[in-house]
Amino acid sequence: MATMNFFRPFTRRSVLAAGTALVAAASTHLAFAADWPSKPVRIVVGFPGGSSPDLTARTFADPLSKLLGQPVIVENKVGAGGNIGAAEVGRAKDDHTIGLMINGNMTIAKILNPAAPYDPLKDLAPLSLIGVSPLVLTAPVEQPGVPRNADAKTFFAAARAAGDKWSYGTPGIGTIGHLGTELLKARSGIAPIHIPYSGYPQVATAMLGGQLQMALLPPALALSQAQAGKLRLIGVTSSGRSALAPGVPSLVEAGIKDFDLQIWNAFAAPRSMPEALRTKLAGMLVEIARTPEVREKLFQQGWQMVATSPEGLANRVQKDTQELSRLIKEQKISNQ
Template sequence: MILSNRLHRRHALATAAALAAAWVLPTAQAQTAWPSRPLKIIVGFPGGSSPDLMARALAEPLSQALGQPVVVDNRPGAGGNIAAGLVARATDDHTIGLMINGNMTIAKILNPATTYDPLTDLAPVSLLAVSPLVLTVPASATATGAGFFDAARAAGDRWNYGTPGVGTVAHLGMELLKSRAGMAPVHVPYQGNPQVIAAMLGGQIQMALLPPGLALAQVRGGTLRAIGVTSRGRSSVAPELPSLAELGVRDMQLEIWNAVAAPNSLPKAHVNRLATLLTEIVRRPEVRQTILNQGWQVAGTSPEGLAQRVRADTAAMADVITRNHIRP
């Protein structure tokens, strides 16, 4: 009889434990399931811009992988910094941002009034794609290749270069190139790259760093000439062009890039999951080709890989900003 009672109690306890486990497990899963509602990608540029096109290329496959809708929310202004500030301050665990280099590196250094600090308020997720700039000159330029830099050094400040504005990557990149190549052209800012191209065609400026999507159309049309690209080596975006390093410009590496960042408050597990999914998505052949057609070379990195790039680019560009006293 005693044995029977003991067996009965053990059975009752086992049944209770099983029922408790059956209740706790779904509850815990419900608490940890993420995302539990639509994920928002904030883009700091208007529809049709490079960051917008990239976000939209990723939204559908990311939605399929996550099992939740992924919504692209355009919030243009201040070179993407308004949107980056919204991402930095988001507390819903369902907001991320697709950003350009400046938003994640030098925003606060270039303008201390920026409402967020990219190094402390943003969590790097993944570097999606990179692209060099193209050092471009008028088609009438007689000096090309390495000889271009000899001519530029000889011209001193009699030559000008154009950019779409103070503090843009084209401006900072050219100041970096000037220090690496020992030349001294004078900066002339314009409203945008179309005006830069017009000024080159009109002979007002002698050079500019342009995105491949703009530069290569002009070069292939015979209206401009390309000297080389600013990446460390040749780029799949324009494999026919030499890197500036090949032409003798030492320690010259400059790329524009698109990356995904999250609020620093997003749990690390979610950041890692996003990074893994995004890396897999951008490396799919069809997505890779779409991104290449947009003028970008696929990267796809871990959060630490992007963090390392952020630190390196911040240090290089901060030096340019400080040394040249650049303010927007």
């Protein structure tokens, strides 16, 4: 019986035609990228003005505007630990919207809540991982049951004795401040109750007002409050000491074994944005981040500059999604 050949052999003409089509398509994409942007570009931030993500977005807005030749506007879409802003980015179809995200917005949002209005792995396209940082465990200077000059071990002993009479604050369920404190509870035997706020500045304000007994804060915010004599610094969440918090011991030094936690911020675009535009934007963001002026501003904000390629950010998202998913499962964390 004769066999049927479903594969038409390539001819020189067909190969040339295919090549011509690819070149034409590439030229069209390049021309499209060259004509872009045609209107102001939005950077959506899911946290309030004055928060760490907001400051980073505004640091990039002016230099990005100069490179693009169009205004760059920062818009704050606050709530749900940054996920309202992330969802806004994910559904944008105008090719002129990007977002400044934190870890949870690009990794485990859908895992924590299957009803979340976006899927970070499907709706967001990585542009660049901008900066990384540990958090700093902080507490009020004046605190019942805790001596004013208490070291970390004394602080944890007081926290264990207080049990669920203490509370801790975070920028929302599923943020690294939340997941990190839940991990700290499991590792240290403390049991404070979680109270979510709209951002880290609001957490610090609540702690100063006596509504909270502890919180993991970004280094810049923690150090400024400590220098003002308002908060005490217990320890950093990195495995060793950090240049972002000089002189502050690590929680590992306080006896919390194998504790290593980082926050990060990154730019992302809607998955619907053409790849040529994403590539163009990513290159500009990396160029801006590596300038001495912006690098210094990021450090002052509490970030060690990284400025990766889209592929570098994608790898970090994949790694953290796996690790944070395991933590969520182990600690039975949910925001439903």
